[in-house]
Amino acid sequence: xxxxxxxxxxxxxxxxxxxxxxxxxxxxxxxxxxxxxxxxxxxxxxxxxxxxxxxxxxxxxxxxxxxxxxxxxxxxxxxxxxxxxxxxxxxxxxxxxxxxxxxxxxxxxxxxxxxxxxxxxxxxxxxxxxxxxxxxxxxxxxxxxxxxxxxxxxxxxxxxxxxxxxxxxxxxxxxxxxxxxxxxxxxxxxxxxxxxxxxxxxxxxxxxxxxxxxxxxxxxxxxxxxxxxxxxxxxxxxxxxxxxxxxxxxxxxxxxxxxxxxxxxxxxxxxxxxxxxxxxxxxxxxxxxxxxxxxxxxxxxxxxxxxxxxxxxxxxxxxxxxxxxxxxxxxxxxxxxxxxxxxxxxxxxxxxxxxxxxxxxxxxxxxxxxxxxxxxxxxxxxxxxxxxxxxxxx
Numbered sequence: 001x002x003x004x005x006x007x008x009x010x011x012x013x014x015x016x017x018x019x020x021x022x023x024x025x026x027x028x029x030x031x032x033x034x035x036x037x038x039x040x041x042x043x044x045x046x047x048x049x050x051x052x053x054x055x056x057x058x059x060x061x062x063x064x065x066x067x068x069x070x071x072x073x074x075x076x077x078x079x080x081x082x083x084x085x086x087x088x089x090x091x092x093x094x095x096x097x098x099x100x101x102x103x104x105x106x107x108x109x110x111x112x113x114x115x116x117x118x119x120x121x122x123x124x125x126x127x128x129x130x131x132x133x134x135x136x137x138x139x140x141x142x143x144x145x146x147x148x149x150x151x152x153x154x155x156x157x158x159x160x161x162x163x164x165x166x167x168x169x170x171x172x173x174x175x176x177x178x179x180x181x182x183x184x185x186x187x188x189x190x191x192x193x194x195x196x197x198x199x200x201x202x203x204x205x206x207x208x209x210x211x212x213x214x215x216x217x218x219x220x221x222x223x224x225x226x227x228x229x230x231x232x233x234x235x236x237x238x239x240x241x242x243x244x245x246x247x248x249x250x251x252x253x254x255x256x257x258x259x260x261x262x263x264x265x266x267x268x269x270x271x272x273x274x275x276x277x278x279x280x281x282x283x284x285x286x287x288x289x290x291x292x293x294x295x296x297x298x299x300x301x302x303x304x305x306x307x308x309x310x311x312x313x314x315x316x317x318x319x320x321x322x323x324x325x326x327x328x329x330x331x332x333x334x335x336x337x338x339x340x341x342x343x344x345x346x347x348x349x350x351x352x353x354x355x356x357x358x359x360x361x362x363x364x365x366x367x368x369x370x371x372x373x374x375x376x377x378x379x380x381x382x383x384x385x386x387x388x389x390x391x392x393x394x
Contacts, residue, residue, distance in 0.1 A: 042102055044086045050104070052079040056092065057099025074241035077264060081248030085255050141211055141220055143173045143230075144238040146292065147273025149280060151211060161206055164189055167280045168203045169211075172221065172230045173237045174288055179226035188284030204228055239292070242271045246299065258306045265303035272296050297327055301336065308340055316340050324353065328360045335372040342380045350380050 042050055048069070055065040066073035080095065089095050141158075144150040149166045151158040160166050167189040172180055180188075182200045190199075204221055213219040213234055222231045230237070249264035276292035277285045300323050307316035320337040327333050334357040341350035354377045358369045369377075 042087075042104065045083060049079055049083050049086070052076060053083050053095060053099050054104050056080065057096050057104060072236050072241055072244075074267070075244050077267065078244040078248040081251040081260070081264065084257065084260070085251045088255070090255070090257055091260060140233070141213065141235045142238070143169065143235060144271075144273065145170050145173055145288075146238050146242065146271050146276050146296075148275075148278045150273075153211065153213070158211060160210060161203075163279060163281055165203045165206060167282050167285055168200070169207055170277055170280055170288075171284055172228060173235070174239065174284070175229065176237060176240050177229075177232060179224055179229040181227035184227065189282040191283045200228075238271050242268045245271075249302070253302075253306070258310050262303055262306045262310065262312075265299050265306070269296065269299055269303065297323065297330065297333070301333060304336060304340070308336070308343065313340060313344050317344060324357075328357065329364060331357065331361075331370050331373050335376040338373075338376040338380065342376075347380055347383070351377065354380075 042053075045053065048071075051069050052065060055068060060068065062076045063073055065071070065076045069076075071079070080092065083089070083095060084091070087095070087098060089098055140153075142152045144152070149160065149170055151160050151169070160169055168185055171185055171188050185200050186194045204223075208221050211220045219234050220231060222229050245264050245268040249261045249268065252258075252260040252264060272292075275289065276296075277289045280289075300319055304316040304319045304323070307313075307319070317337075317340050320333065320340055323333050324330070324337050334353055338350040338353050341347075341353065354369070354373060357373060361367050361369060
């Protein structure tokens with residue numbers, strides 16, 4: 001039997017709720033919350049996870065769930081992934097059904113659409129249709145480092161200055177929730193070419209001035225006794241969004257939902273726009289560039305792995321072929337490509353991959369193929385169905 005709370009609907013996502021008028025008057029977008037059902041069907045969920053499940057059950061897409069709950073859109077996928085794992089549900093459809101079964105959502109009640117507030121000319125948030133610029137309500141600064149550094153505010157690009165100043169912003173963006181000392185910024189951005197500690201406050205001042213939200217100059221970069229940091233609620237960084245998606249994909253993997261894992265890994269990979277931190281100087285940018293490239297390769301590998309397990313061989317081959325060209329010395333990638341080709345009945349091409357990779361390893365590194373490559377080759381040479389059947393579980 002649905003509880004009273006479920007019959008009333010959840011005010012954080014229901015149009016016409018008592019808090020809506022006050023939100024419209026103040027221009028704030030802070031959902032009003034009240035207790036939700038917490039019976040066996042919702043055991044272990046946090047309040048935010050229950051909010052996401054409720055909004056999903058009411059038919060809202062991810063973008064509207066994010067707007068309603070004041071979350072980054074990509075964080076919604078992470079929350080949903082955790083809901084699926086905790087409740088032992090296979091996919092979104094099952095989650096919607098569960099929201100009704102446990103009484104969290106009542107048929108015919110709850111939201112379907114919600115008018116979006118807009119950003120006014122000075123960056124403040126007002127109710128939908130309030131005579132602003134028509135931009136999205138989320139006026140947070142969005143910093144993208146998974147490619148050339150970009151900053152966007154209210155849907156428009158923002159100039160963040162010369163490359164050293166960009167590198168300072170990148171260093172802060174790559175330290176979410178942590179303060180970065182002046183010395184760490186000097187070492188990371190200038191290395192052995194440090195011009196003196198006073199340059200850091202100058203660059204931070206310029207960034208604050210160019211990236212401020214509304215009329216508040218300190219709303220983007222905060223300072224404490226440990227150093228400088230990006231203000232969590234004012235800035236969204238693509239690396240953080242990517243890691244949220246990866247955690248959700250890993251949760252889907254643990255739940256055995258390969259299709260959801262492929263989808264989430266794909267969304268994480270879409271955030272990469274080329275070489276991370278392209279063109280930025282300094283030791284920190286160089287180290288992070290290498291780390292993020294390795295991260296992207298690992299995610300592409302995991303996506304292809306699950307595509308093979310699902311029998312989506314053509315999709316896996318397309319991704320692995322491109323990845324092998326980019327990473328000619330990566331033995332796990334070459335081995336998975338060989339298994340995918342073998343699984344598709346392209347035995348000769350699979351053996352060619354082995355020969356090509358072995359030559360590159362010998363010429364560039366002076367080493368012989370490792371165990372993954374040798375094992376893949378032996379499986380192909382045996383030509384038995386066991387080798388082909390294991391391709392999906394490589």
